[in-house]
């Protein structure tokens with residue numbers, strides 16, 4: 051996934067350019083189906099071929115498509131319910147700020163209530179695991195279709211609405227915008243915000259904050275249907291396990307509890323997502339659409355899928371050890387994220403006011419003590435430790451449940467490199483000074 055130089059421009063393309071984007075558009079859906087198939091197979095080999103390739107009959111189901119559309123409709127409806135707060139995003143190129151409803155946690159609770167009502171009225175939740183394959187197929191098809199609509203929408207969007215990422219309309223040091231054709235180009239030229247390659251633009255996305263009225267599509271997709279859908283799939287797997295074996299296993303309960311905590315935490319701190327690179331920098335294209343609605347629910351639930359078909363006995367000492375690892379990971383993840391969010395919102399907040407900082411030319415400061423003085427991405431370290439705890443619940447007999455830790459580490463290493471580039475562009479010498487003072491990226495003394 052290394053950056054490649056692009057048509058003589060000074061701005062490198064990400065993910066290996068158009069070829070890398072095309073490969074990922076095939077590889078990512080193929081991986082989802084591979085994992086769904088091997089998780090239910092006897093040998094459950096991550097690297098081996100799936101036991102049998104499903105025909106179109108096993109993949110295509112109108113009911114699955116309807117179920118997915120109904121789920122999407124429900125989440126959209128919950129998004130429009132009165133919010134406890136309306137937050138403002140960061141300042142945009144045209145100096146305006148968008149507004150976002152903070153009601154994700156409320157959506158999670160209401161979904162749980164509705165589900166409880168449905169189940170007590172006879173909704174067969176335990177049947178969902180049998181539909182995972184056709185559901186993933188329907189979601190993948192809609193992700194392609196939806197990304198195409200977004201690509202077309204971006205063609206007629208004003209330049210001020212386009213993402214600074216992708217081909218990058220990043221500002222160079224003299225204040226012009228580095229564009230497609232090399233050299234500097236005027237900031238308001240649309241060609242500066244396109245790689246000129248439709249495959250790459252389709253994959254990366256071009257519009258920064260596409261909206262339908264008040265529905266902010268990126269914000270909605272990143273936190274609602276896929277993330278809450280992941281919890282629902284996990285729960286359905288637990289219910290089916292209980293139906294098959296009389297009660298859910300300790301391992302299944304732990305995986306459900308850990309991942310529910312992760313999703314509930316994300317929705318509780320929903321506002322924090324407004325400053326992440328996905329919202330402030332990346333366009334909404336196939337990568338994020340597919341990542342949010344297909345990749346997250348169907349691959350992040352892999353441990354629960356594996357446990358349904360490969361029961362594991364987990365003793366209390368091992369379970370306690372795993373809970374301990376999860377608690378350490380969560381503590382690092384939450385404290386590091388909260389420390390930075392508090393500092394960015396109000397640097398004179400008593401909890402962060404005493405921390406050491408470096409000033410930058412932008413007027414913003416960088417923390418060099420506390421969590422952010424330990425490594426440059428303490429939150430990534432906490433996240434990876436939590437991922438390890440999730441996988442450990444599945445024992446050590448198979449590599450498959452460790453797919454998430456492996457993929458996630460690669461994702462965060464790559465993400466860290468992207469963020470590093472953005473910060474270097476943003477903060478220049480001050481960032482270089484920070485890197486000298488805090489030399490390790492994610493793992494102290496090692497990386």
Ligand SMILES: NC(=O)C1=CN([C@@H]2O[C@H](COP(=O)(O)OP(=O)(O)OC[C@H]3O[C@@H](n4cnc5c(N)ncnc54)[C@H](OP(=O)(O)O)[C@@H]3O)[C@@H](O)[C@H]2O)C=CC1
Nearest residue numbers: 326327387390394415416417418422429430433465469473
């Ligand atoms: N489960 C999943 O699939 C995924 C989870 N995540 C998680 O999402 C969370 C957010 O991650 P992400 O958006 O990548 O990045 P971060 O939350 O780490 O944010 C990076 C930004 O923080 C600011 N920053 C960096 N260093 C400092 C410092 N020393 N002092 C103050 N500000 C600093 C910079 O922005 P600025 O200066 O502009 O504020 C930088 O661009 C993480 O916990 C990550 O683990 C991420 C991706 C996928």
Ligand SMILES: CC(C)CCC[C@@H](C)[C@H]1CC=C2C3=C(CC[C@@]21C)[C@@]1(C)CC[C@H](O)C(C)(C)[C@@H]1CC3
Nearest residue numbers: 078272273312315316323326328337341342345346
């Ligand atoms: C598979 C593709 C190559 C990449 C797809 C990436 C996406 C799956 C992830 C990009 C950033 C994400 C975040 C979360 C989920 C995964 C994606 C969408 C996140 C919502 C998970 C919960 C966290 O607490 C968070 C900090 C809110 C995360 C934000 C980033």
